[in-house]
Amino acid sequence: MTRTETGPPPAVAPATAVEPGPRGEPPAWARLARRLVEANVAVVTVLALFTALVIGAILITATTPSVLHAWSQVGSAPGHAFYVTGATIGDAYGAIFTGSVISPSALGHAISTGRGWTGAFNPISETLVKAAPLILAGLGVALGFSTGVFNIGAQGQLIAGAIAALYVGFAVHLPIGIHLPLVVLGGAAGGAVAGFIPGILKARTGAHEVIVTIMLNYVFLDLLTYLLTSRPFQQPGQSNAISRTMPATARLPHLFGSTLRANLGFVIALAAALAVAWFARRSTLGFSFRVIGANQRAGRTAGMDVRRVTVLVLVISGALAGLAGTVTLSGTDFFLSTGYGGNIGFDAITVALLGRNRPLGVVLGSLLFAALDVGGASMQVATGIPIDLSSVIQATIVFCIATPMLVRELYRLREAGGGSIQLFMKGWSS
């Protein structure tokens, strides 16, 4: 009665769209036009983004004093009210774009003077920095979703991974060629251990992973707080809750020179996306994951070991989240403090939903979310509108993605031919 449906398997979807024979086929432009008004994945995603931007615009309009002031005098100067509203919204969204992708003026300046390239490319570099951990943790959550396991514990697993990576970082001394891979592996292992706990509990006792992983998030946060004030993690000579720093041999090298923070972490994230894509479609273990995600009983009847898969899913999912913690630690932060990781663990859930559990989708979704975060900070600096607007926009996008039927009705779209894109998880009982 409960099931996990993540749409038809990707490789199948195109093949199942039974088109009429060549003679009866409408011309290409007509097919394209039809695709644009039906509720397929691309159209729903674009409309979700659009809806979120509209809601963001409404929020800005309703809360910015200058705009409200202009509207209070709408009787005497109606054009002015519209102008101020449009300008404020335009400035805000413009700042998000220039702050996260590229600033045309900075680029023009760099081209004309030959200097300031760093400034021009810094926004996109920051977006890549921010996207890397989201991709990694999002891949982990997505892998869980498509296997019917709801891992809300990316936050805790990320912290566990960072703790392990940090320990490998400061406790051993090796040349970078050996040390860095060890640190990355250590981070993955830390996350894997944190994922193993809900996995084994679910497999052995039936404890629902949603509850266990939520609780473990807080356990690992508290564990981190403890470690930060005790040996050997605390920075020697410090009384604050600050950890030791990563040595140079344990830091991820920059990709585009030392002034831009974009680092190897993004490459690791892309590699992980490729690996997960291969794993899900082509590996035998991934096949069993998909079967058990779609119908656990059928998998069991066919001889698959459901418990083993449950544990493995959470271990792999945790390892990916651990990697997310490692790339932020070894790539940009270099030390741990209380509350490490911010909201990455929860954003990973929304990113997985946005990407519909497909690796490419997770990568694109993470880039979008990272851009909104990075650009949101620029917006706050430039216009004074709080960065939290980005979180509202992000949540609204995913609301729409999770309820494609709402988008369909809102925009009067036709039903897509290629099957539904509804996302389903499980109730408590199974």
Add this chain to the structure above:
Amino acid sequence: MRLELAGITKRFGSLVANDGVDLVVEPGEIHCLLGENGAGKTTLMNVLFGLLRHDAGEIRVDGETVEFADPGDAVRRGIGMVHQHFMLVPVFTVAENVVLGFEPTRRAGFLDRRRARADVARLSAEFGLEVEPDAVVESLPVGIQQRVEILKALQRDAQLLILDEPTAVLTPQEIQALFGIMRSLAAAGRSILFITHKLKEVMAVADRITVMRLGRVVGTARPEETNEADLAAMMVGRSVELVVRKAPARPGRDVLELSGLTVVDERGVTVVDHVDLRVRAGEIVALAGVQGNGQTELAEAITGLRPVTSGSVRVDGLDLTNATPRQVIRAGVAHVPEDRQGDGLVSGMTIAENLILDVYDQRPYARLGSLDLGEVRRQAERKLVDFDIRAASPTVPVGTLSGGNQQKVVVARELSRPVKLLVASQPTRGLDVGSIEYVHRRIVEERDAGAAVLIVSSELDEVLALGDRIAVMFRGRITGVVAPGTGRERIGLLMAGMEEADLPPSAEGEDGAVTALDLT
């Protein structure tokens, strides 16, 4: 109450489930609605009960046209329904279930539990439906649960009672008891609409019969004017032969040996109770019994899906007691599970993928942990032909196939391995006639190729047609092992819990003699 359905049409997308159905039920009449699975009977009843809205046609009660927006409306007009899948809340008591929706209350909406209990007791006594008002429903046997369903309808003063496939879960004797209840209700002036696909029951109890096929009414009759063969022909549209053609079995060595097999389920109930049974190579043993008497659990225990509490399972000399499903499969056991869509298939995945659920990690499909998708597809294309699976391509999601083709996918997968023992539970449930014949033929072929076959079926016709020996289960025990020629009445008594030894010597002659007790 006089009920009249005129031109009822119900479509689901492009599928027409009911196509201009006309039906009249007179007061005090037992009216049978006969049809195969998928003929549209249940859809029609859901329309009548307000669970579905019809696209065209009219419902008239005592001459007055009515519209049912929801079941509440139907109940207020005196229509009661006993659903095929009981509409009872498992954790509620009998009394709570009976009064739900029509609860007696005291001030401020507080439940009057005493009155609820009294209501149940009064109705029980009035209609001879004995039941304990305070028992929790999920702890009751299905026969009693059905009484609760009937009581529920009577508590709402139903003048027309719809019984949707009510006999599927009952023993022959419980069925007789149910017929008695139906007759006494009809005698009291209430109308009964009895839905079934079992000809014998229709002939036994109906005042009038309406036959449906593919969503249409194809005929009406009175039992005294017709016979089972005619009804069957009307039902399926061609004359069918329920007999499976097979040569006499030539049994070889013992393949499946169960000794003292006992299974206690998660609720602590002993569902399989010291079962001793042998199935030999080259024979089909059919396990008969009313559903819910431990057959399912027995099959699951053999195939490693359910822990064995005591006793042992051996296949070809190998001890498989409490082995994992994987070990059981590797030992040469094929399993066609009872719930095709729940246990046999992953409906969202392709036919090709479903065909390798059991061997996905083995050559030629996999190498070094990586799937060979080309090989998977090639093998699947071959099996579509070999097993007569009608599908556009092996990349079609298996959930889009018809029930018969889905079952063929399961059979194709299970019979593609070397098979020593085939365990098939309800292998033809819900299939069309063509698929039934195909599956039966495949099972016999497997037997003739030297496999031991254990069939679990609650269809007595299938058991009689397929089995070389018939074992009957009741409340977890094997009450007898008989030859297929044994009379239905006798098997019915075994299904009702009589021990073989307690039965009088079988009627001689046409029924065939009981074989020597083969309980080992």
Add this chain to the structure above:
Amino acid sequence: MSSSPIALSPAALGAPDRRLVSLGRVRGMGVFLVLLGVITLFGLSLSIPPSEHAQFLLTAPPAVSVPPLSMPVRWVNVPLAVLCAALGALLIARGRRRGTYLIFGAGTVAFLWAFLAWAARGGTLNFEQLLAETLVETTPLVFGSLSGVMCERSGVINIAIEGQFLAGAFLGAMIGSATGNLWLGALAGGFAGGLFGALLAFLSLRYGADQIIVGILIDAFCLGLTNFLLAQVLTPDQTTLNSPSTFSPVAIPLLSKIPIVGPVLFDQNVFVYLAAVLLVVVNVALFSTRWGLRVRAVGEHPKAAETVGIHVLAVRYRNVILGGVIAGLGGASFTIGSVGQFSSDMSSGLGYVALAAMIFGRWRPLGALGAALLFGFSVSLQSFLAVLNVGIPSPFLAMAPYVITIAVVSGLVGRVRPPGADGVPYRRD
């Protein structure tokens, strides 16, 4: 019918009451208590010198009606250890009978008392204040878990409690501050929670979106929205918009004069009383009224409810919105009940703890109360133990509720049985 060969045995008609706790769980609880007793005996009693005393302050300083209680730790804890173990043994011996949770609760209290005596050895513990703070920590959890009970008993999973807390806290503070009327603030808090309850209902019931996903998204949305509005609207105008006063304690005549428990239970602000009233009302309504029977039927077997004329979706809409209102009131209790202003992420995950309390309490209001009290106690204990310098690092104490919850969902409670249709979307075919 008398001719039926299957005589109906009493066993076939009446069945063991499945509402009793399962035997395995009773034994598990018994073993757990025995272990606690052993730990208490060796770890908390015999290990300390006989002369050490612990002092419990039973009355807050102004009212000196009860003198402090001074106890020789060893000689108090040995009998408590024996009592705890004996209650455990009793559970094992009795098996499945009524009153299991009562005995288990008594054993747990005995252990906790011994633990406090041990922790306070050679010092003083302000016992009354500990109880008072436990109550403060427990109140929002009660609102939250009641919200969960309302939703999940009707078959809708509510993971949005956290978001509804935040929304209620925010709007409660803003309206309470802007109007200067705390009652309006409370009303606004309930409204905000109800609004997001309605959103959860709308998206999951009307559009069939997954309830867990929608819940998590509401949490994310509310966190972002309240942060945005805090920075954009409240902070620039802090004095008018984010400075509500708080409800002051209302002493109930007579009852508040009872020593020790009186001031703790009967001299509280309106939210504590409201939580208590809601607790009783929901519990009685759920198990003794027609409304409750129908709600539970919808949560267990919606199709069965529909066939007897109950409108499944209407029941769910109503319950989910009501649940949202309750959570929103709980949220308001953060701002206008205790702190007096809204701050970023001020529920800090308590919505999830409330969810855990509901599950621990087996989807029953009174069970959830027990769990909420335990969590509230362990949170408030932290600051006291820090003062007493027990030697347990405070992060580990902070972990306790979460670790207990994990232990509970995976061991003590085992496979808890949620409402049969919890989280399952309902469609009429």
